[in-house]
Amino acid sequence: MKCPRCQSALQVATYENVEVDRCAQCQGVWLDQGEIRQIVTTQDEKFTPELVQETLKKALTGVPRDEQDSVELCPKCSTPMNPQNYNYSSGIIVDVCPGGHGLWLDRDELEKVQAHEEHWQAKLEKERPQWNRLAASAAGELEEYRHLQDVKNKAPHGFVWRQFDRLLAKLGKS
Numbered sequence: 001m002k003c004p005r006c007q008s009a010l011q012v013a014t015y016e017n018v019e020v021d022r023c024a025q026c027q028g029v030w031l032d033q034g035e036i037r038q039i040v041t042t043q044d045e046k047f048t049p050e051l052v053q054e055t056l057k058k059a060l061t062g063v064p065r066d067e068q069d070s071v072e073l074c075p076k077c078s079t080p081m082n083p084q085n086y087n088y089s090s091g092i093i094v095d096v097c098p099g100g101h102g103l104w105l106d107r108d109e110l111e112k113v114q115a116h117e118e119h120w121q122a123k124l125e126k127e128r129p130q131w132n133r134l135a136a137s138a139a140g141e142l143e144e145y146r147h148l149q150d151v152k153n154k155a156p157h158g159f160v161w162r163q164f165d166r167l168l169a170k171l172g173k174s
């Protein structure tokens with residue numbers, strides 16, 4: 001397979017026990033369908049507060065203009081890929097094959113995706129005792145429910161790869 005950005009040959013590399021195709025020249029990564037799920041759920045690597053900060057600073061909604069203008073072709077089927085804002089609002093733009101082959105991440109984007117995930121995971125863990133306290137009282141049940149809904153709406157951990165799997169599956173069928 002060739003890199004969709006710079007046309008160099010992609011090389012098989014191992015990232016957190018998952019075989020990925022990486023471009024030695026631009027450091028982009030191609031993930032076959034399902035691989036992002038494996039990587040995001042593994043989370044072996046820890047991120048510096050700086051990287052998390054940088055990721056969250058880029059938390060813009062919508063697809064930036066320059067990403068919309070560049071069209072990358074799927075390395076498997078040569079179909080133009082669709083830029084997608086990872087998890088809707090992370091600000092991390094990935095290119096998804098409409099044929100359901102997988103997705104392309106530019107240099108450092110895979111790390112950013114993981115940092116994004118870790119941040120929300122940590123937030124959920126930190127708030128767990130608070131939910132438990134609320135749940136202990138009958139009056140707190142509704143409040144807990146509302147809070148969970150709120151967290152779910154803002155940062156649905158695990159929603160990310162479900163979304164992609166669903167998207168890829170849907171596109172693959174059409």
Ligand SMILES: [Zn+2]
Binds near residue numbers: 003006007024025028
């Ligand atoms: Zn490349």
Ligand SMILES: [Zn+2]
Binds near residue numbers: 074075076078079
């Ligand atoms: Zn494809």
